[in-house]
Amino acid sequence: LYQQVQTLNTDLEKQVQDRTAELQQKVQELQQLNILKDDFLSTVSHELRTPLSNMKMAIHMLKVFPVSERGQEYLNILDTECKREINLITDLLDLQRLEGGTELASTDVIDLASWLPTIIDPFKSRAKEREQTLKVKTPKKLPQIVSNNNSLSRILAELLNNACKYTQDGGEIKFIVECNQKKSSKKNLVESSFSIKFMISNPSEIPASELPKIFNKFYRVPNADPWKQGGTGLGLALVKKLVEQLNGNILVTSSNGWTTFTVEMPV
Template sequence: MWKSVADHVGIAIQQAQIYQENQLKAQREATLNQFTQKIRSSLDLEQIFSTATQGISQLLDVDLVEIQEYLPQRQVWLTVSQCSKHPNLSSPLGAETPDADNEINRKIKNLEVVRINNSCNLNLEDSCHGLLVPLRFQNRLWGKLCLIKIDSDYQWSDGAVTLVQSMAEQLAIAIQQGQLYQRLANLNTDLERQVLERTQQLRERIQELQRLNMLKDDFLSTVSHELRTPLSNMKMAIQMLKIAPESQRRQRYTEILESECYREIELINDLLDLQRLETASYQVSRTVVDLKIWLHQIIDSFCSRIQAQQQILKLTLSDNLPSVLIDKTSFGRIVTELFNNACKYTPANRQIILEFFYQNNQDLVGSYTVPKVIFKISNQAEIADTELPHIFDKFYRIPNADPWKRGGTGLGLALVKELVKQLDGIIQVESSQRWTTFTVQIPAPQGSELNGHDNSLTIKF
């Protein structure tokens, strides 16, 4: 009888233990499901970290939960989230702990769980017990989950460790998903930025192509007109020569023929010169030129025009401009084109200022610069800021800026820019306060020294 009772009692105890184990198992599963649902509710990493530490602290009733990321390149553990019930256990977010070479860290790197009992030395009445669980992605260490419980009678049971390991696995999955989402978000942001940049570049390119197309159409129209006008005048002059009864009239028509023929040739030459300059087939031929004599010859050729347009010319030349080695044709074309532009865009009773200098610093101690001719031409006519970047473009003409209605092809400044480039020079332009100034610097060696006396001349017609 007693044996039968003992058997029944044993069976009852065994059933009670099984029931208790099932209850604990169900409780752990419920706790794990609750934890998993919370951390899976967001893809934001900071939200995942915060939810995980707070959730583990509440569900397991521990005093500290901390998530640390391992940064192998810097050999540190970075605290990314923390939930603490005791001030002595807290540390600032972003704190970095050096990766010490000890048994605990070696076990974590081997993806092993570490239990630490009676380990704290924080002036607490009760001892603390730690649990370190690695956070891993496919056997690769990401970081660790740190738990501390302050209780002298507490021990980390196998069931508790198993539950924390399961939580760590779910947390690692959530972190991996959060990082993937973050990378995708960054890629999407970068892609959107690139699309916007490419769209803007394409829009600007289309606008530039439209502008160039308009310039081309305008150029073709202008060139057609410029080529046709001299031909029409020549045709008319030829017809008038046939019927002109007086030799004086025939002479006049002959002069018209010569003038229009020269005009036609000049336009064609401009087009051919620009083409040669752009294809680098333009030949530079340097000869010795007496600047003072040569410049006066160029300036004299404009005097009648300046007189007819009632403009004021102020000329400043260095007294002893030397003879220099320079491409006379190219430099003459540069000076002539810029002088012509100044006359073309300057109204009556306004000033045109020409300045010529020669800079030679080879005698300065410890210094040497290439000797160069410096030419400045200023006129009382301002170029709008919106037009200034385009004045050296081929075929470009500033609209409604020609008070003398002389017209043109828009090739002059484009030729000047290319000629200056061929001569290894520099051209600059600035326009403000109703003045425009072009400055040209051309390297030009010479054999005589330059004295610094200036001679200023003002001419008014």
């Protein structure tokens, strides 16, 4: 009986080892495929950027000359689609760069009191075009923070863009800023750390089953765009990478007909 048990244990150990080796090989193959996919996307994106830039210039030159009303309509369609493709390529290249993790973001001192209006005001105008309301709530005294100006601008602009895009005409969008102080005790010393939260909400609920996938590349929530606004499915993936690069956190919640994205950044 003892010999039988020993034989069974030996067989089981061998099966586990074989299975583990097989799984490790599969993981390596998947990793290699992922690298090849990223290399392909990067190469194709670089190759497409130049002809698209030339197309954009050609469209701009054609608009200078008088054309019929129908011709102007076609030029506007070409211009819109060209911009869409350029934005897609830019997002792909930026994601590739961020996923490589080789580039550190430079830091700037940002005075939120004067800086935030430059981000929010264009979206107020855009909201008015669709009779939407953009409600802004901030503390009376906003701090200065140390972050990357371009990255933080892009994060908030992308989230505001989505909020406007996925809100019905006449709907309400909320932009709230909160300053938070956290205290922690270490060896009888009380240490304080400050963070700032940017919360962007709009009246559009995302099913709970879709929330874990919302930051995946090329993922779009099914049936979430009844107004056919379009998109690449890269915006939120890019936002998440940018937030992580700035040592921040991003959280999404959705219930009672509202979706809220919360970005928390160190001050």
